[in-house]
Amino acid sequence: MTTDISNPNARRLLVLVATRKGAWLFHGDAQRRNWRVDGPHFLGHIINHLVLDPRDGHTLLAAAKTGHLGPTIFRSTDLGQTWEEAKQPPAFAPPVAGMEARAVDHTFWLAPGPADEPGVWYAGTSPQGLFRSGDGGVSWAPFSCINDDAQYRKWMGSVQDGTPDGPKLHSIIVDPRDSKHLYFAMSGGGVHESLDGGATFAPLVEGMEVVESFDPAEIAFHDPHCVRLCPSNPDRLYQQNHCGIYRLDRPSDRWVRIGNAMPKAVGDIGFPMVVHPRNADTAWVFPMDGTRVWPRTSPEGRPAVYGTRDGGASWQRFDGGLPQSQAWWTVKRQAMTADRQDSVGLYFGTTSGELWASRDEGREWECIARHLPEIYAVEAAELE
Numbered sequence: 053m054t055t056d057i058s059n060p061n062a063r064r065l066l067v068l069v070a071t072r073k074g075a076w077l078f079h080g081d082a083q084r085r086n087w088r089v090d091g092p093h094f095l096g097h098i099i100n101h102l103v104l105d106p107r108d109g110h111t112l113l114a115a116a117k118t119g120h121l122g123p124t125i126f127r128s129t130d131l132g133q134t135w136e137e138a139k140q141p142p143a144f145a146p147p148v149a150g151m152e153a154r155a156v157d158h159t160f161w162l163a164p165g166p167a168d169e170p171g172v173w174y175a176g177t178s179p180q181g182l183f184r185s186g187d188g189g190v191s192w193a194p195f196s197c198i199n200d201d202a203q204y205r206k207w208m209g210s211v212q213d214g215t216p217d218g219p220k221l222h223s224i225i226v227d228p229r230d231s232k233h234l235y236f237a238m239s240g241g242g243v244h245e246s247l248d249g250g251a252t253f254a255p256l257v258e259g260m261e262v263v264e265s266f267d268p269a270e271i272a273f274h275d276p277h278c279v280r281l282c283p284s285n286p287d288r289l290y291q292q293n294h295c296g297i298y299r300l301d302r303p304s305d306r307w308v309r310i311g312n313a314m315p316k317a318v319g320d321i322g323f324p325m326v327v328h329p330r331n332a333d334t335a336w337v338f339p340m341d342g343t344r345v346w347p348r349t350s351p352e353g354r355p356a357v358y359g360t361r362d363g364g365a366s367w368q369r370f371d372g373g374l375p376q377s378q379a380w381w382t383v384k385r386q387a388m389t390a391d392r393q394d395s396v397g398l399y400f401g402t403t404s405g406e407l408w409a410s411r412d413e414g415r416e417w418e419c420i421a422r423h424l425p426e427i428y429a430v431e432a433a434e435l436e
Contacts, residue, residue, distance in 0.1 A: 063082060063393075063434040063435060064079065064081060064082055065080035065084055065393075065434060066079055066131075066434070067080065067409075068104060068112070068430070068432075068433065069407060069421075069427060069429070069430055070099040070114070070115075070428045070429040070430075071099060072425040072428060073096055074095040074097060074099060074425065075091060075093040076090065076093070076424065077089070077093070077132055078407070078421065084393070084397055087421075093114070093132055094116055094118075098118075099429075100159065101113075101115040101160065101386060101429045103162045104131075107164060107167055107170050109435060109436060110130060111127070111128065111129050113126070113127055113189045114128075115160065115162055116159075123142070123158045123159055124137055124138060125137070125142070126138070127189045127190065138191065139190050140193075141159070142194075143156055143192075144181060144199060145200065151200055151205065156177045156181060158177065158178050159177050160177060160221070160222055161175065161386070162174075163224035165226060166226050166228065167228075168231065170188075171185070172184065172185065172186055174224045174226070175192060176224050177220075177221060178217070178218040178221075179208065179220075180241060181199045181221060182194070182195045182196055182221055182224070183195055184250075196252075196253060197251075198244075204241075204253075207238070207255075209240060219239060219240060220239050222239065222385065222386075223236060223243075223276065225279065225289075227281070228286055229286055231249070233246070234246040237278075237291075239275050239276060239277065240272055241274065242276065243255070243256045243257060244256060257274050258305050259298070259306040259308060259309070260274055260307050261295040262274055262294075276292075276293050276294070277291075277294060278385040281327075282328075283329050283330070284328070284332050287302040290327055290364075295321075296321065297325075297337060310363065310364025311364070313360075313367055318351050318369075319342055319343070319351070320337075320339065321341075322339045323340065323383060323385035324386070324388035325337055326388050326389060326398065330392075333360070333361055333362055333363045335364070336398060337358050337359075338382070338383040349380040349381065353377055353380050355371070355375060357417075358370065359413070370415055374408070374417050382402070384401075384403065384427070384428055387402075387427050387429055388401075389432045391432040391433075392434060397410060397413075401429075402427060403427070405421075405423055406419050406421065406422050406424070407421035407422075407424065408420070
């Protein structure tokens, strides 16, 4: 393999793609110009999330829903050459008295724990549940009290409520400075924070809007789509919400709507949120048509990424190389990500099965895969 002379520190890239009918691994060279495809893995299975453990660089976890096994987790310790099913996938405990019984429909979100807890993973499910593994994803148990807390169950709504594919707990975040400081979000049910390692959580929804005619004081009406913490400044979080784009700068507890600076014809409704690995003022979103009946397509069939370099005070359209008309797809909340190269690479997968990449922070795009199943999640990782 050739060396990237312009960036001697560049590493090989791995882009992990989870879809409605399996998973694919795209291996890229250091220049991010040539890609080798590995897959499909789990052909025919619904894969909601595929994540590489950044702490060891070779362990993969896949959140799967299979026709004969139902919801489960698969684990590979050799970059996908072989897989084993979790011995104890996420499952709700028997309900306490007076509580509605629930069953995990699928695991939606996987999050590695902190560097000093190498075997810890967290998982969010549909319907909303929070789970933890202490053995690298082999076995899972309910985490914290929220799964069966009466107030949280009220905020979660019934198992029939929520998004078209079911309500979800997502955006599980561990503060890199303090493993006891945790966040998660629920769609619906708001954003929540713990300062005591998950023993207790509290809502964090001040300043967030809800759908017109609903009461923002009712946590159940809050619908965060994706929450991201800035790696370069863990006191800043960005959020793509059902009702716009927001930013939170701690210690404040109030979210500020920064999507109002987006072009009015495009709006600030979408699902994914991506932040720069080294610049807390830089972030990207992928808007969708959120007007009228919520068609969940690119506005006017003209897809584009929008980026900010000033914390949301202004936004710039990036559509170089993207279709200029009749492209009626969108990008789901987990299906957009960034690498950590000097010139940050961006990647997104579409509901029509296309995988797009940019080597220059969104200015120009190229399609590196077509005709995949509907893409649910995209992650990027660097390999030694």
